[in-house]
Amino acid sequence: MGQSGVSNPFREDLVSRNLAEACSVVIFGATGDLTHRKLIPALYNLAVDGELPTGVRILGFARRDWSDERFREGLEKLNREVSRTGHDDEIWESLASNVHYHQSEFQDENGYRRLAERLDQIDQERGGKGNRLFYIASAPEYFDDILLNLKKAGLSQSKENCNACWSRVIVEKPFGTTLATAQHLNQVVAGTFEEKDTYRIDHYLGKETAQNIMVLRFANAIFEPMWNKEHIDHVQITCAEHLGMEGGRGGYYDKAGALRDMVQNHLLQLLSLVAMEPPTDLSADGVRDEKVKVIRSLRQWDTPELVAENVVRGQYVAGNVNGREVPGYREEDRVDPDSQTEAFVALRCMIDTWRWSGVPFYVRMGKRLPKKATEISVHFKEIPSVLFNAMPGGVPAGNVLVIRIQPDEGISLMMNSKLPGTTLRMEPVKMDFHYASSFGKSSPEAYERLLLDAMAGDATLFARRDEVEEAWRFIDHIHNAWNENGRDIPIAEFPAGSWGPREADEMLAKDGRTWRRL
Amino acid sequence: MSATIPTEGLGMPVEVGSIDTALKKLWEADEASTNASLMNFLVYTEDPQRLQKNSAMVQGLTREHACRAVLIAMNRKATEVKVEAWITAHCHLAHGKKSICSEQIAFLLHGKSLGRLRNTVFAHLNSDLPLVFWWQGEFTDLFEERLYRLLNRLIFDSATWSDPLAGFRRLAEAREDTKGRMITQDLSWTRSYFYRLAVARLFDDPMAQKAVPEIREVRLKGNPAYRVAILLLLAWVATRSKWKPERACGDEWTLVARNHKEISVIFEWDEEAAPIAALVLTAPDCEVSITREAGSPHLCQSVVGQGHRVDFSGPADADEAEGLVASQLSRGGKNTLFLTVLPRFMELLELASSKER
Numbered sequence: 001m002g003q004s005g006v007s008n009p010f011r012e013d014l015v016s017r018n019l020a021e022a023c024s025v026v027i028f029g030a031t032g033d034l035t036h037r038k039l040i041p042a043l044y045n046l047a048v049d050g051e052l053p054t055g056v057r058i059l060g061f062a063r064r065d066w067s068d069e070r071f072r073e074g075l076e077k078l079n080r081e082v083s084r085t086g087h088d089d090e091i092w093e094s095l096a097s098n099v100h101y102h103q104s105e106f107q108d109e110n111g112y113r114r115l116a117e118r119l120d121q122i123d124q125e126r127g128g129k130g131n132r133l134f135y136i137a138s139a140p141e142y143f144d145d146i147l148l149n150l151k152k153a154g155l156s157q158s159k160e161n162c163n164a165c166w167s168r169v170i171v172e173k174p175f176g177t178t179l180a181t182a183q184h185l186n187q188v189v190a191g192t193f194e195e196k197d198t199y200r201i202d203h204y205l206g207k208e209t210a211q212n213i214m215v216l217r218f219a220n221a222i223f224e225p226m227w228n229k230e231h232i233d234h235v236q237i238t239c240a241e242h243l244g245m246e247g248g249r250g251g252y253y254d255k256a257g258a259l260r261d262m263v264q265n266h267l268l269q270l271l272s273l274v275a276m277e278p279p280t281d282l283s284a285d286g287v288r289d290e291k292v293k294v295i296r297s298l299r300q301w302d303t304p305e306l307v308a309e310n311v312v313r314g315q316y317v318a319g320n321v322n323g324r325e326v327p328g329y330r331e332e333d334r335v336d337p338d339s340q341t342e343a344f345v346a347l348r349c350m351i352d353t354w355r356w357s358g359v360p361f362y363v364r365m366g367k368r369l370p371k372k373a374t375e376i377s378v379h380f381k382e383i384p385s386v387l388f389n390a391m392p393g394g395v396p397a398g399n400v401l402v403i404r405i406q407p408d409e410g411i412s413l414m415m416n417s418k419l420p421g422t423t424l425r426m427e428p429v430k431m432d433f434h435y436a437s438s439f440g441k442s443s444p445e446a447y448e449r450l451l452l453d454a455m456a457g458d459a460t461l462f463a464r465r466d467e468v469e470e471a472w473r474f475i476d477h478i479h480n481a482w483n484e485n486g487r488d489i490p491i492a493e494f495p496a497g498s499w500g501p502r503e504a505d506e507m508l509a510k511d512g513r514t515w516r517r518l
Numbered sequence: 519m520s521a522t523i524p525t526e527g528l529g530m531p532v533e534v535g536s537i538d539t540a541l542k543k544l545w546e547a548d549e550a551s552t553n554a555s556l557m558n559f560l561v562y563t564e565d566p567q568r569l570q571k572n573s574a575m576v577q578g579l580t581r582e583h584a585c586r587a588v589l590i591a592m593n594r595k596a597t598e599v600k601v602e603a604w605i606t607a608h609c610h611l612a613h614g615k616k617s618i619c620s621e622q623i624a625f626l627l628h629g630k631s632l633g634r635l636r637n638t639v640f641a642h643l644n645s646d647l648p649l650v651f652w653w654q655g656e657f658t659d660l661f662e663e664r665l666y667r668l669l670n671r672l673i674f675d676s677a678t679w680s681d682p683l684a685g686f687r688r689l690a691e692a693r694e695d696t697k698g699r700m701i702t703q704d705l706s707w708t709r710s711y712f713y714r715l716a717v718a719r720l721f722d723d724p725m726a727q728k729a730v731p732e733i734r735e736v737r738l739k740g741n742p743a744y745r746v747a748i749l750l751l752l753a754w755v756a757t758r759s760k761w762k763p764e765r766a767c768g769d770e771w772t773l774v775a776r777n778h779k780e781i782s783v784i785f786e787w788d789e790e791a792a793p794i795a796a797l798v799l800t801a802p803d804c805e806v807s808i809t810r811e812a813g814s815p816h817l818c819q820s821v822v823g824q825g826h827r828v829d830f831s832g833p834a835d836a837d838e839a840e841g842l843v844a845s846q847l848s849r850g851g852k853n854t855l856f857l858t859v860l861p862r863f864m865e866l867l868e869l870a871s872s873k874e875r
Contacts, residue, residue, distance in 0.1 A: 008727050009758040010718040022722055050712055050833045054719040054819060090816050094831035127826040129724045163724070436612040437554045441582045441848055 020455035022055035023131035023166075024119050028106065028146050029138030030060025030071065034172065036078040039135065040099075042447035047095050048085045049444075051452060057122050058099045061115065062138075063106070071101035084442055106142040112153035119155070130159040133454055134169045143171065143185060147192045156192045168197040170454050173265055174256065175200050175463070178479070179472035186465050199454045200468060204266040204374075205461040206446025208435065209409040213273040213376075214287075216403065216411065223401075224278070226380070228355045233381045233398065235274060235361045236516050237267055240369035242321050244343075244496070250334035253367075257341040259313070262365045264475045268295060269463065270405070271361055274376055275351055284459040288467060295470040299350040300477050307481035308489050312504045314344035316368040319496030326368060326496045340482075340491060343367040346504035347478075348511075362508060364515070368496035374405040377516050388416075388426065397428045400516070409443070410434040523566045523593065528573050528624045529606025537642065540605050541621055551609055551617045554584035558643045562635070563654040566591040566626060572654075573606075573624060575840040580608040580620040583847050586644045587622040592635060592660070599629035601638070636665045652843060656680065657688045663695050673843060675705035676746045677793075683867050686860070693857075707856050708842045709744065709793050710751040711849075712835050713808055716819045717755070717797070720806045723821045723828060729801035730759065734779070737798040739786040739809075744793035749870065751794060752783065753863035754855075762862075763869045771869065793837060810834050 011019055025043070027035050046052040060071050076096065080087040102118060104111025123130050132155060136146055147169070150156045158167045171189065176182025189198050204210055217223055226232070239262055245253060253261060272291040279286040301307045317328040329335060329343045344366035351361065380399040383389050400414040412432040419425040435443065453461055482489055492501030499515065508514055532540040545553055559579070561572045569591035576587045587608075602625070609619040623642055627634055643649060648670040653661065656679055666672065672692075679685040689702060721727055736755065740748045756762070761773040761781055769785040788795065796809040804823035810816070819830045836842050 008718065008721045009730060009760075010714070010721050010755075019722075022719075047831075048833060050715050053722055054716075054821070054830045054832075055723060055828050088815075090831050091833075094829070097829075125826060126828050127723050127725050127821065127824075434552075434612075437552055437618045438556050438584055439582070 020051070020053050020452045021131055021166075021457075022053040022128060023133045023455055024057045024059060024122060024128060025133045025135060025451075026059045026061055026102075026115065026119070027135045027137055028061045028142070029136070030101065031062040031064050031066065031074075032137060034137045035060065036075060037082055038445070038447045039137065039451070040075045041079050041083045042445055042451055044079055044087075044092065044095055045084050045445065046448055046452060047091050048088060051448075052095075053455065055126060055128055056098060056455075057126065057128065058095075059102050059115070059118070060100070061102045061104060061111075063103070065103055066101050068099070068101050072096045072099055075099065084445055106138060106145045107149070109149055109152055112149040112155065116153045116155055130162045130165040132167045134167070136169065136171050140174055140177075144188050147188050151192045166197060166457065167193070168199060168454060168457070169193045170199040170201050170450075170462075172201055174260070175265070175468050176472060177256070177260060179469060179476045182468055182472045186469065190465070195465060196457075196459070198465070199450075199459055200463040200465075201450055202265050202269050202461075202463050203446040203450065204405070205269055205463075206448075206450040207405055207409075208443040209403060209405045209411075210270065210273065211449075211461070212411075213270075213403060217274075218278055229357055229359045231380055232359055233379045234359055234511075234513060235271075235379065236377045237270055237274075237361065237363045237375075238377075238516070238518060239267055239365040239374045240371060240499075240518065241365075241367050242369060242372050244316070244321075244326055244329070244368045245332035245335055248334055250332045253343075254335045254339050254341045257313075258343060258345040258365045258367070259475055259478060263345060263347070263363060264471050265463070265468075267363050267365060268471045268474070269467075270374075270376060271295075271349065271363065272467075274378070275353075275356055275361070277355070282460070284462075285464075287460050288464045292464065292467045292470060294351060294353070295467060295474065297351050297353045297356075298470075298474050299352050300474060301347075301481070302477040304481045304484070304489060307478050310348040310507070311478050312344075312346040312492055312501060312507055313342035313482065313489070314346075314366070314492040314494055314501040314504070315339070315341075316343055316366075316496040317493050319368070319498065321368055321370070321497040328496065329367070342491065344369075344492075344494065344500050344504070346500060346507060348507060360511060360513075362513075362515070364500060364504060366500050369499060370497055371518065372407060373518050375516075375518060376403040376405065377401070378403075379513075379516075388424075391424070402516075408434060408436065410436075523591075523626065524570045525602075525604065525624075525626070527570055527606075528589075528604035529622065530604060532603050532605050534601050534603050534625075537603060537605060537623055541623075544605060544607060544621070551607070551619045553607075553621060554618050555586045555620065555644055555647060556583065557585045557647050558588065558649045559583070559585040560588045560590065560639060560649065560651045561654065562590045562592070562651065564592045564594060564658060564660075565655065566593040568654065569624060569626060573622065575843075576620075576622055577608045578840050579844050579847075581610050582844055584618060584620050585650075586642075586647070587620060588639065588642050589622065589624040590635065590638060591624075591626050593626060593628045594630055596628035601628070601634075602626040635660050636662070639665065640668070650847070654678070657685055657692075661688070661692070663692075666692050666700060667696050669696075669700050671701040671703060673703045673705065673846065675839060675842075677706045677709075677744050679746075682746050683864075683871055686864060686867065690860075701852055702856070703846050703853055704746075704750070704856065705839055705842045705846070706744065706747040707750050707853075707859075708846050709747040709835050710754070711845070712817055712833055713751055713794055713797055714754055716808045716817050716832055717799075717806070719830075719832075720808070720819055720821050720828075725824055725826070726804055726806055726821050729804035729806075729823070731775070731777075732801035732803070733759065733799050734781060734802070735798075735800040736773075736781060736783045737786070737796065737800070738783065738794075739788065739791060739796035740794045741791045741812075742787040742789060745787075745870075747793055748785070749866050750859065750863055751797065753859045753866050755797075755799070756866070757859050757862045763865050766869045766872070792834075813837070 272294040275294045276290040315329040346364040349361040378401040417429040492503040494501040604624045607619040612618045650671045651669045652673040764772040764774045771783040773781045792810045792812045798807045
């Protein structure tokens with residue numbers, strides 16, 4: 001229940017989630033792709049589903065000299081293309097009448113003062129009580145300016161003389177590029193907004209299947225007793241992308257690399273959901289306390305030797321993806337021809353806790369792999385070498401529980417079954433649950449859920465300061481080893497369209513394991 | 519095959535004793551399709567003419583709710599006692615890719631034979647999956663304890679009942695018999711879902727929130743065929759606001775608040791209007807209004823007062839039963855709010871019936 005929802009008697013009992021409250025949503029970087037393709041369609045779809053609170057106003061803040069109409073036209077065009085539920089003119093008009101554009105440079109203090117006046121004016125005209133949600137979707141180099149100017153304009157604190165109103169900020173990734181920059185950004189944020197009002201977005205956590213990890217583990221009695229080193233041999237987390245550096249992504253990506261772009265945030269978040277202890281409750285801090293313990297327990301690969309042993313970095317060379325010839329990473333648009341940036345990374349992660357001692361978590365992420373898929377597979381230990389296992393041929397495979405995050409969300413379980421016939425032969429069979437098959441209705445986009453949660457003051461699916469910093473600490477050690485030792489830790493090569501470099505296979509082979517074939 | 523009851527589209531006629539074998543063959547014949555099922559979905563009617571229409575409705579419902587559908591129509595007027603059965607599968611492309619199919623078994627039961635409905639139901643369920651039972655029409659003598667105690671969710675539409683008071687009393691007995699385990703879902707209640715959501719959202723407005731204790735008038739407009747839906751909506755408003763029914767005079771009723779202030783309720787009926795066409799709550803300094811044009815998929819919502827006005831368009835509930843059932847199945851839940859509102863609703867229903875006497 002939202003803070004002010006308590007006094008609305010019609011809210012009580014109506015919905016079973018935290019209540020999103022009406023507010024002004026101010027989007028910084030409003031002319032960008034994220035706003036047009038994700039944020040506005042998410043708000044629109046919430047309106048279609050009747051979930052968007054009445055009285056939500058949207059202000060786009062950006063540098064270009066646009067009018068409200070120009071801004072709305074562009075948003076409408078994209079919404080027609082990408083909206084999950086199609087485009088209903090009446091709902092759109094209703095939403096668009098509450099969409100405005102505010103032109104200002106991000107460094108211009110005066111622009112923020114005008115913004116404050118405009119927000120007050122809107123509240124006065126439309127009866128809003130002064131709730132503000134600031135969404136920083138600009139390029140990361142402007143994060144500091146935006147936060148500091150919000151503070152100077154008095155927008156980062158809840159308004160005086162208002163009853164239980166709030167001011168919150170959502171910060172898009174990348175949240176820093178190193179531990180030091182993340183700490184700096186956290187300091188700036190902390191000097192501007194309280195931690196409870198800070199929402200560091202990781203859209204992977206808004207995905208239906210990511211949320212389902214906790215349900216799978218803690219709402220089914222059969223899994224949790226086996227979710228430990230006694231029964232689980234290892235875990236694999238794979239995030240494969242078939243795309244390369246299309247659409248000018250090379251410029252950003254060549255500075256970031258796979259480790260910082262995906263592993264530091266999305267994949268470590270997934271790892272922490274898989275490995276965390278049951279939280280004491282489902283509150284934001286209850287869940288995040290347990291997640292951060294996992295990240296804090298990651299064994300640090302803090303010497304070049306350890307990095308060489310436990311991490312493989314790679315770049316694709318020219319190859320073939322989906323029947324199409326594609327260039328190598330260093331030949332991609334806006335990529336340095338001598339680039340040392342990894343477009344593929346594979347890690348062996350060890351979690352030094354009682355539950356996971358000795359159980360490796362293998363994480364890999366790569367561009368230009370054969371297909372797009374993000375999956376977590378939990379590989380159970382083999383059965384004792386008696387009975388069927390002692391027979392010639394043994395048992396074909398261990399049990400594997402697979403949680404598919406995207407694109408074909410679902411869960412499957414591999415188990416062994418007797419083949420029909422007079423002899424005893426076994427084959428693995430797959431029990432498979434597909435969200436799309438069982439639930440015809442499409443799931444809300446991650447941004448829909450996350451925007452609604454921020455309006456409701458529920459930070460469960462957002463990263464906390466310590467989570468972000470602990471993740472950077474782990475990543476920085478690896479990165480530093482790569483940088484300090486330069487070419488001592490080589491970059492492995494693999495043909496585009498394959499499943500990554502041979503070195504990644506060898507890392508698992510040393511442990512007597514193989515990567516799962518997706 | 520019945521001569522007067524349309525059965526086209528129900529699929530392949532089968533002997534009742536070989537339904538399982540026939541279903542197995544049906545699936546074996548098409549390896550490209552996936553048989554999906556999240557529940558046993560049973561649709562029961564005592565109007566055999568509806569059987570075909572129900573099959574078409576299930577076809578639509580299975581787009582979002584994979585199930586084993588069992589359609590049963592009871593032809594109680596027939597003199598000969600016999601059973602006819604058909605099987606088919608409703609298939610849809612899931613996200614434009616895989617063909618997902620739900621199987622359907624349709625039964626036409628002729629003649630009076632107590633226990634046959636129950637036995638037909640129990641013999642054709644998918645083990646372990648929840649049993650959702652859509653009872654169409656009045657609760658008759660076939661709505662009996664040995665049947666309903668095994669239901670997980672009972673769906674019905676009180677708008678179709680000739681005597682809602684008697685129907686709800688029968689429902690209360692059934693709930694008592696099942697010790698509240700059976701989840702009940704009245705489509706008349708579902709009809710007001712987005713109205714209730716809109717009221718709650720509009721009263722998030724701080725000015726409207728302050729006005730709640732000052733509400734003095736409630737105006738309700740609707741189609742007389744959906745009186746129960748409108749009374750349920752009023753019962754919800756009254757329960758949340760802690761108002762009690764006081765007296766009724768034609769279409770002008772009086773409710774009383776805890777502080778003894780009176781609230782005037784004015785009904786307006788129009789046979790051309792949407793099932794629920796308007797709800798307007800008026801306080802001295804504030805008016806909250808939700809309206810819907812007949813056939814429109816949107817609710818127009820507004821809060822007006824003290825120099826400000828907020829207008830908003832939001833979704834409206836479906837008019838037809840299929841859409842209501844689909845949205846209800848999507849929402850799931852135990853529907854405890856409906857049970858909370860029932861006592862006040864029964865008081866209003868009694869007030870309505872005393873007015874009619």
